[in-house]
Amino acid sequence: MIQTHTLRITPTFLSIIAEIDEFKGAWRALGSLAPERLSALRRVATIESIGSSTRIEGSRLSDQEVQRLLSNLDIQTFSTRDEEEVAGYAQVMDTVFASWRDIDVTENHIRQLHRDLLRHSSKDQRHRGAWKTAPNSIAAFDEAGRQLGVVFETASPFDTPGRIAELIDWYNAATQDHDLHPLLLIGIFVVVFLEIHPFQDGNGRLSRILTTLLLLRSGYAYVPYSSLESVIEQSKEAYYLALRQTQGTIRSDTPDWGPWLGFFLSALQRQMLRLRAKVERERLLMGSLPEVSAQLLDLVRDHGRLTIGDAERLTGQNRNTLKQHFRTLVADGHLSLNGAGRGAWYSLR
Structure with a gap:
């Protein structure tokens, strides 16, 4: 059972949520740019998101290399695993942007998104779209690639189907009940998803795709025009620290949601502020450049x-x-x- 009775909603949380929601409400007016300018903003944000999310997991492709690859996706053959991951991420993002209204939060949809995320990776063919069958605890490695020890124990393969079903049921019921703000619900969903780590590989990338999906389904229509993944990449150490601090308490009777939600809301705020600044500059320059x-x-x-x-x-x-x-x-x-x-x-x- 997802325990939220210990959730402490601080004045800082409330202030950030209010600021984000104010921008969300004003987006229709703020976003009244020429279609080609909006398209350019979205194109840049998409490249940033794909590059950053795959680099967080170890890819070495720059944004420029990602852009070149995306311009030739019809080739369908890739020379490295990094390229395979970028291609899969790009195509799943396209699916989410085009069809988010029809992608309910269900086990089948999450598994389909995972299958498509890894569609180009021959190494992952056996476990695409399938819950994990072997332990995948988070380990630390030295520079030579030798494992130093386990940092975090994820859910066992045996427990994973039940825990994912519980998470999905909780999220959908909580969304209907309106007891918690949508941004808090999304933050809790993401951190529990990563604590379960339900797939053999691709959990981090999929968690960020699911974040975008849930934000769009909650009415945050500006999300495609500013990269949350880029914000996370630039704060990677704080990202992992906040995850670990909260994940270690999730299965207790008194989970501490504060560290993760503090990071998550701050990242959403920075994403919003970046876009607000861009739009304000665009409006000043509109017609003059x-x-x-x-x-x-x-x-x-x-x-x-x-x-x-x-x-x-x-x-x-x-x-x-x-x-x-x-x-x-x-x-x-x-x-x-x-x-x-x-x-x-x-x-x-």
């Missing part, structure tokens, strides 16, 4: 620095056209030019 220049500003904001070669790959624009837009952005004080020649790169001023 050409589309290509606005897109380049987006890319510099999201990647920190940008070369002309990066811009060519990410925008598909002609090199000479890009040079002209970069020159104007520098002259108007939006960007700074660093270095010279082919090694030159641009950053925000």
Whole structure:
């Protein structure tokens, strides 16, 4: 049974939830950008989400490499496991964005999402979409890959089906009862899901996809335009610490939800603040910048620095056209030019 009687909703939690919900309510007005600008925001956020979520689990592909791979997904053959994971994550995200209204929180849907997440991984073929059949406790490893010891014991394969069914039943009933705010329910669902670790592999990636699904189903329509995964990647140590602090108490009579919910709500707040800042800048610039220049500003904001070669790959624009837009952005004080020649790169001023 999921015990929430020990949940202490602090003034900080309430303040963050209120701020997020205020943005959620205003999104229709704030998001009244030109369709091509919204599309550009979503495209960048999607690449960030895929890159960050797979890197959290050990992938080495940069956002630029992810973007190049996604532009050629029709090839269906991949040279590395990292590429297989990126392709699967991208396709499941597309499914969630397109069909979230129809994806109820059920065992079948969770297993289908897991199956699709690992669809390109031959190594995972036997356990795609199936509950784990062997222990998968979380272990620590040294730099040589030798196991140092078990950090956290997950649910046993025997207990997993029952514990997942219990979690799903609790979430759906609590959603209907409206006893807790949806963001708190989603946070608790995610941390319990990760504590169970129901699949042999892919649990972390799937937990972040499920987070997006549950946020969309709870009315947070802005989520596709700002990457929560990127926020988590940038706070990875705090992410794992908060998980461990709460997970170690979940099966007790007095679970401590505070550490995880504190991290989770803070991450959602940073996701929202990033998007709010982007939209505010877009509205200020709307009508005053050409589309290509606005897109380049987006890319510099999201990647920190940008070369002309990066811009060519990410925008598909002609090199000479890009040079002209970069020159104007520098002259108007939006960007700074660093270095010279082919090694030159641009950053925000």
